[in-house]
Amino acid sequence: MIKFSEEKLKKVSEIIQRYPEGRQKSALLPVLHLAQDEFDGWLDTPVMDYVASLLNIEPIEVYEVASFYSMYNLKPVGKYLFEVCQTGPCMINGSDDIIGYIKTKLNIGVGETTADGLFTLKTVECLGACGYAPMMQLGKTYREHLTKEKVDAIVAECRSKAN
Amino acid sequence: MAKKLLLDKAHVPGIRSYEVYRKEGGYRSVEKAFRLTPAEIVEEVKLSGLRGRGGAGFPTGMKWSFLAKPEGVPRYLVCNADESEPGTFKDRYLMEFIPHLLIEGMIVASFALGSNVSYIYIRGEYAWIADILENAIDEAKQNGWIGKNILGTGFNFELYVQRGAGAYICGEETALIESLEGKRGNPRIKPPFPAVKGLWDCPTVVNNVETLAAVVPIINEGGEAYSKIGVGKSTGTKLISACGNINKPGIYEIDMTISVEDFIFSDEYCGGIPNGKRLKACIPGGSSVPILPANLLLTTAKGEKRMMNYESLSDGGFATGSMMGSGGFIVLDEDQCIVRNTMTLARFYHHESCGQCSPCREGTGWMERILKKIESGKGEMKDIDLLWDIQRKIEGNTICPLGDAAAWPVAAAIRHFRDEFEWHVQNPEKCLTENFGLRHYADPIHVAVTA
Numbered sequence: 001m002i003k004f005s006e007e008k009l010k011k012v013s014e015i016i017q018r019y020p021e022g023r024q025k026s027a028l029l030p031v032l033h034l035a036q037d038e039f040d041g042w043l044d045t046p047v048m049d050y051v052a053s054l055l056n057i058e059p060i061e062v063y064e065v066a067s068f069y070s071m072y073n074l075k076p077v078g079k080y081l082f083e084v085c086q087t088g089p090c091m092i093n094g095s096d097d098i099i100g101y102i103k104t105k106l107n108i109g110v111g112e113t114t115a116d117g118l119f120t121l122k123t124v125e126c127l128g129a130c131g132y133a134p135m136m137q138l139g140k141t142y143r144e145h146l147t148k149e150k151v152d153a154i155v156a157e158c159r160s161k162a163n
Numbered sequence: 164m165a166k167k168l169l170l171d172k173a174h175v176p177g178i179r180s181y182e183v184y185r186k187e188g189g190y191r192s193v194e195k196a197f198r199l200t201p202a203e204i205v206e207e208v209k210l211s212g213l214r215g216r217g218g219a220g221f222p223t224g225m226k227w228s229f230l231a232k233p234e235g236v237p238r239y240l241v242c243n244a245d246e247s248e249p250g251t252f253k254d255r256y257l258m259e260f261i262p263h264l265l266i267e268g269m270i271v272a273s274f275a276l277g278s279n280v281s282y283i284y285i286r287g288e289y290a291w292i293a294d295i296l297e298n299a300i301d302e303a304k305q306n307g308w309i310g311k312n313i314l315g316t317g318f319n320f321e322l323y324v325q326r327g328a329g330a331y332i333c334g335e336e337t338a339l340i341e342s343l344e345g346k347r348g349n350p351r352i353k354p355p356f357p358a359v360k361g362l363w364d365c366p367t368v369v370n371n372v373e374t375l376a377a378v379v380p381i382i383n384e385g386g387e388a389y390s391k392i393g394v395g396k397s398t399g400t401k402l403i404s405a406c407g408n409i410n411k412p413g414i415y416e417i418d419m420t421i422s423v424e425d426f427i428f429s430d431e432y433c434g435g436i437p438n439g440k441r442l443k444a445c446i447p448g449g450s451s452v453p454i455l456p457a458n459l460l461l462t463t464a465k466g467e468k469r470m471m472n473y474e475s476l477s478d479g480g481f482a483t484g485s486m487m488g489s490g491g492f493i494v495l496d497e498d499q500c501i502v503r504n505t506m507t508l509a510r511f512y513h514h515e516s517c518g519q520c521s522p523c524r525e526g527t528g529w530m531e532r533i534l535k536k537i538e539s540g541k542g543e544m545k546d547i548d549l550l551w552d553i554q555r556k557i558e559g560n561t562i563c564p565l566g567d568a569a570a571w572p573v574a575a576a577i578r579h580f581r582d583e584f585e586w587h588v589q590n591p592e593k594c595l596t597e598n599f600g601l602r603h604y605a606d607p608i609h610v611a612v613t614a
Contacts, residue, residue, distance in 0.1 A: 018280075018323040020237070023363055028345035029328050033287070061345075068347040068517075070329030071287045087249045088450055088507045089406045089493050125331070125511045126249040126450075127288050130491065131404060131412035140290040 210386030217371030250491025350563035448488020453575030512569035
């Protein structure tokens, strides 16, 4: 049974209060973020249907939004999602090398997850950190000025947190 | 040292907190604004000459005066914090380090526009900054700047942060409104403009973060004083986010009277190019604006020093000029490959096209594929003409400006660097291991002397 915790449900009603009456659909993006955080980092169909029921909208209204925005994962991802920027300014500063290094180190391709389910590698387009390139997003944080050594440290940090 | 209006307190320890911000003179503009009528505030902003800092450069006061005010219909102010234009990371800095400046500007602007509920729509990836803003809003609320009957004026005001979820297109104001309504970020057909029919079909103003922050010094110092900073129609100060091959990437507040050359090479700003490399090219206003070779970047086609302001950066039109855009300043040194750089930008726009209009949906992917082909040494000469043809057919043929934004970088790259594209075609193996280099791109420009 898919259900938010009481605390999350309270948060959902708080979010709905931000909009005029009858405009609860506006809460869709924030509630999908909550859902993704709560249910293993991705949006399975039953999760999206649950969100639709919470906001009193049709499931299709959720699917079309979830499939539009790049931050919503429609397939399972590893516990740690490495989202490495590859657009112009990051490319100039060596993002290709960083992506290549992560591939070799974790032995996965872009869009793949390690066998232990810990890491997924994704390439993304400009995240607004061009002056601190190359960079990646990891959860709620940005990891900037990446080097091979920094990638090693981040991987070690994630592994130790997972244990 | 240029006058700083937005970042002058950015380095005060603890400025992120309400207490320090207030002690440093924060929220004075709200007190002052409440002594004025909403119409007088709009007048001050008009007088200031402030132009939208998101990229389009439209006069803010004029945008505000277009807002429809039908009886009994709510009006909304929405802050566009969906900063996503490659090369641009200035709004992030403002929100992360001086969140109260944006909040203060939004209270004043909301009072001027008659918005009792306003929203900050922030790109979803800036998740930790959304938290910073929410904390700052709570502080402002606790101190009586947000809520019911603020300072006894009878003005009720609430402010909320809404996170996007990864879509460049939501920086376009009607796509942003759609997204805030819980839909896909598909831009709307205009008219009607948001000023008449925006959020939930109500009159709405959408302003960039830096624009709203600039309202604070405008109200504090007066529109006229603000208009005297800068030059011509480039009034006030502008935040530039500088990146690429420079010694000191970061955020700089400039007063638009300095030259591009000084901006790149002086120690006060970018500090020159690392490792003794030479300047090859620059995209001065975010990835959408035309890339310029070093010579045209530093000197206009008329032979004048190019300056860091709206007029000078666009001097010569697209033939020999560029644009101020969002202030995302990307510097490329002699080792950079223009074909590869253009390919990454084409890939970006392909990824970000919402898919509504076929010229953009199909054209962006087509351009990406051709650029990949040329970049990997498999291009033919006719591909270069094909690219030119595709970009021309996208420009102006789409609902929103993303089509233009995708077309311009490709057009400018071919316009100014055609021989580098041809070299890739002619040297299919060499181009995989070597770069075309600087060549003639920094050579002095021949200026025709009229008799």
